[in-house]
Every structure is written in structure tokens, then in C-alpha cells.
Amino acid sequence: MIQDLFDLKGKVALVTGGGHGIGMAIGKVLAQAGAKVCINGTSAEKLVKSKAEFAEAGIDVFTVAFDVSNEQSVDEGISQIEQEVGQVDILVNNAGIIKRVPILDMPVDDFKQVLDIDLVGPLIVSKRVAPGMIAKRAGKIINICSLMSIYGRTSVSAYAAAKGGLKLLTANMASEWAKYNIQINGIGPGYIATAQTAPIREGGHPFNDLVMARTPAGRWGTPEDIGYAALFLSAKASEFVNGQLLFVDGGITANFGYVKGENDL
Ligand code: NAP
Ligand code: GCO
Numbered sequence: 001m002i003q004d005l006f007d008l009k010g011k012v013a014l015v016t017g018g019g020h021g022i023g024m025a026i027g028k029v030l031a032q033a034g035a036k037v038c039i040n041g042t043s044a045e046k047l048v049k050s051k052a053e054f055a056e057a058g059i060d061v062f063t064v065a066f067d068v069s070n071e072q073s074v075d076e077g078i079s080q081i082e083q084e085v086g087q088v089d090i091l092v093n094n095a096g097i098i099k100r101v102p103i104l105d106m107p108v109d110d111f112k113q114v115l116d117i118d119l120v121g122p123l124i125v126s127k128r129v130a131p132g133m134i135a136k137r138a139g140k141i142i143n144i145c146s147l148m149s150i151y152g153r154t155s156v157s158a159y160a161a162a163k164g165g166l167k168l169l170t171a172n173m174a175s176e177w178a179k180y181n182i183q184i185n186g187i188g189p190g191y192i193a194t195a196q197t198a199p200i201r202e203g204g205h206p207f208n209d210l211v212m213a214r215t216p217a218g219r220w221g222t223p224e225d226i227g228y229a230a231l232f233l234s235a236k237a238s239e240f241v242n243g244q245l246l247f248v249d250g251g252i253t254a255n256f257g258y259v260k261g262e263n264d265l
Pocket of ligand 2: 098156191196
């Protein structure tokens with residue numbers, strides 16, 4: 001049956017940064033498709049609230065706090081999942097931060113922190129999880145990239161450097177691990193309404209006008225829009241898709257100019 005190609009029953013999925021935002025939506029969709037979902041975040045206290053929010057949706061998640069940028073923390077967290085839930089079949093490297101600061105004003109340590117979490121973090125977690133997938137000859141890794149994986153813009157140099165690197169790390173993981181029946185792909189969300197974009201979306205911020213003018217769909221994306229793409233890349237249906245970056249962006253990367261106002265000829 002066609003739906004069997006999207007059935008995740010019997011699979012263990014780990015979503016880093018799954019405590020809210022895009023990660024939470026991905027976790028909910030994968031759980032609704034049958035996966036046993038593990039949610040990661042930086043603090044056990046915050047995860048208590050996240051677990052309750054999943055429970056309100058009728059979903060029982062396993063929560064585990066670890067810092068994706070710290071190898072020992074990741075090893076302890078993944079070991080806890082392996083002991084209490086099982087081997088990770090689907091890894092979504094979603095955890096990430098952004099610092100919006102002009103290059104000349106950004107301390108190098110802040111630049112390094114963004115790279116450590118947004119680029120080195122996915123490497124660390126994938127290196128810890130991949131051996132089990134290789135032994136099993138099956139696995140899915142999804143790296144949450146960005147428009148900034150292919151475009152720059154002012155004030156997000158560290159984030160763009162990290163997300164640009166993540167696009168090519170995805171390609172390299174696919175080059176090395178596809179032969180083990182592991183599919184590694186990226187998702188490039190457009191502008192999505194979450195806490196991360198609230199500072200440039202709310203309170204009449206002019207960036208909101210730019211997003212509305214540049215996005216052909218004429219709206220901000222929802223975290224669920226990303227969740228549905230993650231389901232496809234987590235499922236059997238995408239077993240011949242590898243090393244790709246799937247943009248889920250309302251058409252913004254397909255469109256050079258403005259879609260509203262004087263340009264809308
Ligand atoms: P968000 O609401 O800020 O959530 C980020 C998540 O990452 C939080 O759950 C946070 O956990 C977690 N996290 C941060 N540092 C961590 C660390 N060192 N270890 C473990 N977890 C960590 O962001 P979002 O908008 O949902 O974005 C999620 C992902 O999508 C990010 O990679 C972001 O770059 C990417 N993205 C977002 C958009 C957008 O428009 N929103 C567009 C493209 C790509 P705590 O809650 O515990 O701090
Ligand atoms: C920004 C936004 C973007 C989005 C996303 C777009 O400040 O430009 O936060 O970076 O988060 O990455 O794909």
C-alpha cells in the first residue's frame with residue numbers, strides 16, 4: 001500500500017532541538033507516522049514543558065538533554081537513548097542558534113559558538129549515531145539547513161557560514177554513507193514563524209514586509225510545513241534521494257525579484 005512507504009512504525013527518531021519550534025513540529029509529524037520520538041534540548045527543565053506539550057497532542061516522547069556541540073554530552077545522551085529506547089534509525093539535526101550581528105561587531109568567540117552548534121553539532125551527533133546505522137545497513141539523517149546555505153545577507157555571517165557548511169557536510173555524508181543504505185539529506189526552510197524569527201517578524205519589524213514581499217506564497221511558513229518534508233525524507237519513499245537540499249520556502253529561492261507592488265507586472 002502506498003501509505004506503507006510513509007509508515008515509521010518500529011523506528012526510533014531523534015530530533016535535536018525538538019523542544020519547540022520547527023523541531024517540535026517535526027517530532028509531532030514523525031510520531032503521528034508511527035515513530036518512537038526522542039526530543040533533545042539544552043535543559044531537562046525546559047524539556048519537562050515540551051514533554052507536556054507533546055502529551056497534549058497525545059504523543060509520548062522520550063526527552064534527553066545534551067549539548068550537541070559537546071562530544072561527551074552527546075555520547076552520554078545517545079547512550080541513554082540506546083539503553084532506554086533503542087538504536088536511532090532517524091536523526092534530525094535541527095538544533096541551532098543564530099546571532100544577528102555585523103561582522104565587524106561580532107566577537108570571534110561568538111562566531112565560533114554559532115559554528116560549533118549549527119555545523120559541528122550535526123557532525124558530532126551524526127558521527128555518534130552513524131555506526132549503528134552502518135551496522136544495520138539502514139538509516140536516515142536530515143540536516144536542517146537554511147536559505148543562508150546558499151545566500152548571504154547582512155548581519156548573519158556566522159549563521160550563513162555554518163549553514164553553508166552544513167549543506168556540503170550533507171553532501172559529504174551522503175558520499176561516504178549512501179553505500180550502507182543510509183540517506184542523508186538537508187531541508188532548507190524559508191522564513192518560518194518561530195521564536196528564532198520573532199525578533200524580525202513581530203512588532204512591525206520591516207523585515208516582515210520584506211519576507212511578505214519576497215515570498216511568492218505570500219506568507220511566513222509554519223513549523224508543520226517543515227515537518228511534512230521531514231516525514232518524506234524519513235520514510236521508505238525517499239530511499240533513492242541522497243545528498244540533496246530540499247527547500248521548503250514558499251518559492252522564495254525560485255524568485256529573483258519582488259512578488260508584490262511595482263514589480264508584480
Ligand atoms: P528555535 O525556536 O530557536 O529552536 C532552536 C532549538 O535548538 C531549541 O529547541 C534549542 O533548545 C535547541 N538548541 C540550541 N542550542 C542547542 C545545543 N547546543 N544543544 C542542543 N539543542 C540546542 O529555532 P527554530 O526556528 O525552531 O529553528 C530550528 C532549526 O531550523 C535551526 O537549525 C534553525 O537554524 C533552522 N531554520 C529556522 C528557520 C526559521 O525561519 N525559523 C529557517 C531556516 C532554518 P533549547 O530550547 O533547550 O534552548
Ligand atoms: C534571518 C532568519 C533566517 C532564517 C532562516 C532562513 O535572520 O535571516 O533568521 O536566517 O532563520 O535561516 O532560511
